[in-house]
Structure formats: structure tokens, C-alpha cells
């Protein structure tokens with residue numbers, strides 16, 4: 268997902284140099300804080316509390332999220348586990364069918380999430396109006412509360428130890444959806460300038476964690492970002508779809524004939540995932556699934 272951190276220092280002369288130095292020092296500082304936090308967690312995992320919220324939980328295993336954070340994810344994603352009513356979701360984008368401004372619609376004769384033609388099932392009106400190129404997208408947790416905070420710390424504070432914590436939520440989804448049939452995992456790339464600034468690509472960290480657990484190849488070079496995209500926060504759905512079109516290019520040698528799972532940190536409108544998936548398909552991929560650590564409703 269593109270983020271709001273696009274204020275690169277482009278000024279010339281002394282002011283530009285000052286800004287560039289400031290940005291570099293800021294990166295080093297953030298990276299240092301994140302590294303220190305990571306080392307402390309490695310040395311004293313239970314003393315550091317829940318990696319997501321910091322709360323102490325006597326039952327906590329080392330480095331594991333507390334019961335409250337786990338319950339938060341389950342309550343939002345599977346309310347039936349707590350006796351609540353299940354949330355009907357769009358089988359394509361995975362978002363709630365009854366979210367504001369969107370209605371579940373029956374797609375007559377559409378192709379099912381598994382590529383079975385002729386089945387009829389309800390999909391959301393966004394997906395009906397502009398069917399995404401990926402087969403299906405799933406977020407492992409809601410992009411809210413401690414999960415949202417953890418993703419922001421992973422992206423902006425250098426706290427890379429949060430990648431395995433978030434991957435813990437993603438791994439069961441990969442298995443449950445039947446996507447272990449995939450040939451490889453492809454992380455959504457950052458623009459190279461942003462990757463240098465951040466020191467790592469959070470999507471690649473997540474993909475590597477999942478790849479290790481399921482012995483699936485990770486192909487970070489399969490997809491490249493062809494241009495820096497504007498921050499999406501203030502754009503509407505249509506503007507986002509337009510601004511992301513053609514933002515990625517994929518390598519045919521890595522994609523041809525393959526079933527791929529695109530991995531990213533967050534899925535909101537799905538414009539980033541749609542654009543990246545389209546690039547993979549154009550490069551010859553057979554089909555693309557999308558798995559993110561979190562998703563908006």
C-alpha cells in the first residue's frame with residue numbers, strides 16, 4: 268500500500284542539503300530505536316509484554332500477542348466465535364458486503380472465487396462494477412486498533428520484529444483459503460527511494476516469514492514499481508484506481524504460468540493490489556490471490 272510518507276526532500280542548495288541530512292538522520296534514528304526495541308524483545312521477550320499493545324499477560328508466550336489483542340482480531344473477523352452474527356463478506360475483495368455505500372449483489376453467472384464458471388454468489392457492488400484482476404483478496408486482521416498501530420510501527424519506526432507477529436495472523440489464512448497450492452509469494456514492492464529510506468520492504472518481510480513457514484518460494488524481483496504514487500489517504504476510490512494504473516511492471520520469466528499470492532501489509536480500496544495483480548497477469552501469471560496482514564472493512 269502506498270502511504271502518506273511521500274515528502275521526499277527535493278530542494279536544492281543548502282536548504283535541500285539540510286533537509287536531506289535531516290531526513291537521513293531521522294531514518295538512522297528511527298532504525299536505531301526499532302533495532303534497540305527488537306534486541307530488547309529478543310533478550311527479554313516476556314518482560315517486553317505483548318508485541319502489539321505492550322500489555323503484560325501472565326499467560327503470554329515469548330513474543331506472542333496477548334489474549335486481548337487476539338480476541339480483538341477474532342471479534343472483528345469471526346464474531347460467530349464469540350456468539351455474534353457472522354459478517355457476510357464479498358468472496359472477491361473480502362470486505363463486508365454491507366459496508367457504507369456498498370451493497371451485496373448477486374453476480375449472475377459469474378466466475379466463482381475458485382474460477383468455476385456459472386456459479387452465482389453475492390459479491391459487493393464495487394467488485395461488480397470494476398471486477399478486480401485478482402481471484403480473491405483476504406486480510407488476516409482488521410486495520411484497526413493494535414493491528415493498525417503495529418503496521419504503522421513496522422513501516423515508520425523500524426520495528427521489523429513485528430513482521431513475524433503479523434505473519435502469525437496471516438499464515439492460517441493462507442492455509443484456510445487453500446492458497447498453499449501457489450507456486451510462489453510475491454511481495455508488493457516499495458518504490459526504490461522509499462525502500463532505501465525505510466531500510467526494508469515490510470511486505471517482503473511478511474512474505475519471507477510466510478515462505479519460511481510453508482516452504483514457498485518468495486519472488487521479490489518479480490514485481491517492480493515503475494513510479495512513485497501519490498499518497499492515497501485523501502483520494503476517492505476512483506482516483507486511487509486511476510492513479511495506481513500502470514504503477515507496476517512484472518518480469519515474465521518469474522511469472523509465466525504460475526499461481527501467485529501477492530503479499531502486502533494493508534488492503535484498503537484494493538487499488539494497489541489490483542494494479543500489482545494486473546502487472547503479474549500481463550506478465551503471464553495464471554492467477555493471483557492477495558493476502559494482506561490487515562484490511563479495511
Ligand SMILES: [Zn+2]
Nearest residue numbers: 317320333336
Ligand atoms: Zn496485546
Ligand SMILES: [Zn+2]
Nearest residue numbers: 357360391394
Ligand atoms: Zn468485493
